[in-house]
Structure formats: structure tokens, C-alpha cells
Amino acid sequence: MPLADISLVKDGFDCLLVTRPQPEAADLAGRLNIPGLRVVLQPAFEFSQAAIDPAALEALQAEAEKAPAPLLVFTSTRAVHFALQQLSVALLSRCQLAAIGSATAAALQQAGLPNLIQPLTGYRSEDLLQTLDKLASERELQASGAWIVAAAGGREALLEGLQQRGLDSRMLLVYRRQAAATTPECRQKLQQSHRVLSVWTSAGAMQQLSSELEGPVWNRVCAGEWLVVSDRLAGIAANYHPAAMHLSAGPGNVELAAAIEQICQAG
Secondary structure, three states, rough: OOOOOOOOOOOOEEEEEEEEEEEEOHHHOOOOOOOOOOOEEEOOOEEEEEEOOOOHHHHHHHHHHOOOEEEEOOHHHHHHHHHHHHHHHHHHOOOOOEOHHHHHHHHHHHOOOOOOOOOOOOOOOHHHHHHHHHHHHOOOOOOOOEEEEEOOOOOOOHHHHHOOOOOEEEEEEEEEEEEEOOOOOHHHHHHHHEEEEEEEOOOOHHHHHHHHHHHHHHHHHHOOOOEEEEEEEEEHHHHOOEEEOOOEEOOHHHHHHHHHHHHHHHH
16 A cells, blocks of 8 residues: 655655666555655666576486485575576475575465575575574584575675585576666656655665766766665665665565655655
8 A cells, every 4th residue: 555645845855766676666666655756767677587507407406305405595586486487396395495585485485385494683695694503503404505596696795604604505596687778768857856865775776877877867866865775785875975875674665665755754
């Protein structure tokens, strides 16, 4: 359901830039009903399925037949979606599964995979690693190998963290990302805006759009305020020198919509 109408104060925000990929971007926009605020959907990336390397698939199938079973770490709902198009539930059920984030866990559970390892607190790779340490110390987790189900690029910290814990860790690439084209309509709306609030859920999106949007448009974005989903992203965002920084309570659209409401109420 859309949030209640919010009356913007004088000199408030007149433009919200959403850089999340679809369909998350449209879902977030649908949760907002803020008079006077134009929502500009400009995803930084688009995603498509990547065929799993046959050698990697053969290795995973062989490991799943042994004890202890390998650990598969799902990093996003998108990873779940593209993995399920290529990996059977029967194969996945023979593995130990971990999910980063409640939405990722829910996607696996909906697919009939309820037995999951999730961070005890938080939603970052670091939070999952801490949970794995606790389970290992209590002898509730035994695994010789781990696979990170994701796209190429990123998750280096998670891969390194698993390897430091003695796990033979590899990437299982199930989808790819491509830069999304910026539209003339987006650039025009940003250029004509008086005060921009922008939403960022990845460092890659910041890097991509900073190079895609020409100087005056990007400067308008940086002259506004930024909403990020983690302390790590806040540190990266500081390099772009936004006028102000805000931190949401979580990475999901519910938390982001609530944060946007609060920021706009404050003006």
C-alpha cells in the first residue's frame, strides 16, 4: 500500500532518483505518494541469465554427493531466481544453503528450501561470516567447500572471508549484469530539478552512473542528498561529496520507503 501523502515544506525535494534495478525500482516507486516529488527511475544495471560453466556444475554435483555437503551462499533474490532456472531443487537440497538478507531467504523458502543459514543479525556479507564462525565454534556447521551464487564481479570480501576460514571457495556464476542506458528523459528531469534525493543500494551503481551522466547532470545529483543502505556504502558515497547523507534501516524497499518519507518530512 502507498504511504500516506506527505506535504513537502518550502524548498523541499522535488525529485527522487531511484538507481535500483527493475523490478525493485518500480516497486519502490509504487510505495510512495509524495505530492510535488517526481520519481525518476534510472537503474544503473540490467541483468540476464548466464549459463553455468559445465565444469563448475559437474564439480558441484560431485561435491553434493559427499559428506560434508558443500555450502552454497546466495547473495540476493536475483541469484536465487537465476539459479533456480538451472539448478534443480533436488540438487540444492543436498547442499547446505546460506542466504544473505531476509528477502533472499524468503525466495529460497518459497522454492521449497526451508533449511537455511542466515545472519543472526544484519544483512551484510560480514554478518553472515560472523554467523558461520559461531556455528563452526559450536560444531553446528561442517563444510569443506563453499560456492557463492552470484554474478561476475563483486563479493570479493565474502570470497576472501570464506577462504580465510579454510573453505575451498569459488564463485558459481548464474547471471550477468550490463550497464543500463541512461535516457534523455531522465537527464532532462534531473537537470531541471531544484533539489534531488537519490537512492543507492550498491557501489557499482554509483560508479556506473557517475560515468554515464554528463557533468552538469551528475553535479546536480551530487548537490542533492543521498540515501544509502549500509555504513560501507556511506563511506564510498562520501567520495562523491553529496550535500548530505542518510542511512536506511535496511536494504529492502519497505525500509527505503520509510526513510524517504522521513527525509521528505524533515525537508
